[in-house]
Amino acid sequence: MNNRIYLSLAHMSGHEQEFIKEAFDTNWVVPLGPNVDAFEKSLSDFLTHNSQLSTLNCVALSSGTAAIHLGLVLMGVQPGDEVICQSFTFAASANPIAYLEATPVFVDSERDTWNMDPVLLEEAIKDRLRKTGKLPKAIIPVHLYGMPAKMDEIMAIANRYDIPVLEDAAEALGSTLNNRNCGVFGELGVLSFNGNKMITTSGGGALICRTEEEAKQTKFYATQARDNAPHYQHSKVGYNYRMSNICAGIGRGQMFVLEEHIARRREIHDLYTELLKDVPGVNVMQNPSENYKSNFWLTCILVDPAKAGKTREDIRLAMDAANIETRPLWKPLHLQPVFANAPFYGNGTSEHLFDIGLCLPSGPTLTNDDIRKVVEVIKG
Numbered sequence: 001m002n003n004r005i006y007l008s009l010a011h012m013s014g015h016e017q018e019f020i021k022e023a024f025d026t027n028w029v030v031p032l033g034p035n036v037d038a039f040e041k042s043l044s045d046f047l048t049h050n051s052q053l054s055t056l057n058c059v060a061l062s063s064g065t066a067a068i069h070l071g072l073v074l075m076g077v078q079p080g081d082e083v084i085c086q087s088f089t090f091a092a093s094a095n096p097i098a099y100l101e102a103t104p105v106f107v108d109s110e111r112d113t114w115n116m117d118p119v120l121l122e123e124a125i126k127d128r129l130r131k132t133g134k135l136p137k138a139i140i141p142v143h144l145y146g147m148p149a150k151m152d153e154i155m156a157i158a159n160r161y162d163i164p165v166l167e168d169a170a171e172a173l174g175s176t177l178n179n180r181n182c183g184v185f186g187e188l189g190v191l192s193f194n195g196n197k198m199i200t201t202s203g204g205g206a207l208i209c210r211t212e213e214e215a216k217q218t219k220f221y222a223t224q225a226r227d228n229a230p231h232y233q234h235s236k237v238g239y240n241y242r243m244s245n246i247c248a249g250i251g252r253g254q255m256f257v258l259e260e261h262i263a264r265r266r267e268i269h270d271l272y273t274e275l276l277k278d279v280p281g282v283n284v285m286q287n288p289s290e291n292y293k294s295n296f297w298l299t300c301i302l303v304d305p306a307k308a309g310k311t312r313e314d315i316r317l318a319m320d321a322a323n324i325e326t327r328p329l330w331k332p333l334h335l336q337p338v339f340a341n342a343p344f345y346g347n348g349t350s351e352h353l354f355d356i357g358l359c360l361p362s363g364p365t366l367t368n369d370d371i372r373k374v375v376e377v378i379k380g
């Protein structure tokens with residue numbers, strides 16, 4: 001490409017093309033096939049490690065967004081229902097709520113992990129019950145930028161009210177909380193294999209199911225909800241959301257470098273932390289305690305203009321001029337015009353983070369010299 005330093009580029013293991021070639025040679029150029037089965041198994045094996053669950057059943061889908069959509073379908077979300085979602089996230093976390101004509105209820109973040117604040121979550125549940133007479137149908141916490149949310153607290157509240165949790169781990173493959181992988185805490189978990197995530201299938205996602213029955217249901221809905229009959233018979237509305245055997249071949253190849261990618265992104269985060277430690281007013285996001293092990297999908301900084309002598313926006317523009325891609329943190333969904341009418345339970349955290357936060361280039365293709373160049377621009 002050119003000399004621009006990007007936020008997060010994909011990186012291939014070299015094995016991807018072998019699996020794609022195999023698919024072509026055996027004429028499995030279709031959705032389903034041996035690569036899909038093998039990719040699902042290798043994801044499940046990876047996640048089962050330390051999960052305190054004997055088995056997991058990952059279902060490979062066309063995107064992470066599709067996985068969220070089907071997760072909500074499995075949870076029985078209907079038009080008019082409410083679904084609680086973290087406000088500080090990418091729009092894809094909440095859009096599927098709207099696909100189902102349900103209403104998102106946004107909950108703000110806490111300062112330690114930047115993810116769903118358990119205190120506000122419980123407040124929101126109680127208030128929705130008071131105002132609508134009904135409990136929300138599902139809860140969607142997110143592990144933003146790879147940082148695990150406070151899942152113990154969130155699960156305790158969800159269990160108390162008997163509300164299922166759909167865990168958005170799209171950015172958090174390989175992150176752990178108390179040694180358990182993100183994506184296995186909730187009833188269902190979501191992964192994304194878009195081009196900029198931890199691993200890619202060019203585009204794709206997975207729904208992490210605990211039971212075989214849930215996995216079966218997911219596959220049923222993902223392949224047009226065909227009833228068991230020789231002709232095409234349907235008693236439910238289905239979707240065309242399965243991952244193709246070609247994309248799954250890329251995924252199989254990527255599993256060879258997953259551990260390496262996780263290690264490299266953490267190393268990049270450590271290097272930024274080291275190089276920026278004496279820069280006034282610039283703070284690198286850190287694991288709040290040793291129980292949290294973010295994959296550091298993206299390294300993020302907060303810029304205090306009073307101490308730094310410049311704003312986040314000054315830095316972003318200087319980066320762009322130096323041919324370096326950076327981005328403000330996600331704009332909270334309760335501030336997005338499309339969700340302007342959705343209920344919101346806030347404490348100011350996500351708005352503050354959006355004002356002063358910046359994502360730095362963090363992909364596995366970056367060299368240490370690239371990182372030093374980024375740091376020089378921040379200092380300059």
Ligand SMILES: *Cc1c(COP(=O)(O)O)cnc(C)c1O
Pocket residue numbers: 063064065066089090092093142168170171191192193194203204205
């Ligand atoms: C990327 C992402 C998604 C959506 O995944 P796609 O595979 O791009 O559809 C959902 N939630 C979060 C937090 C994401 O970062």
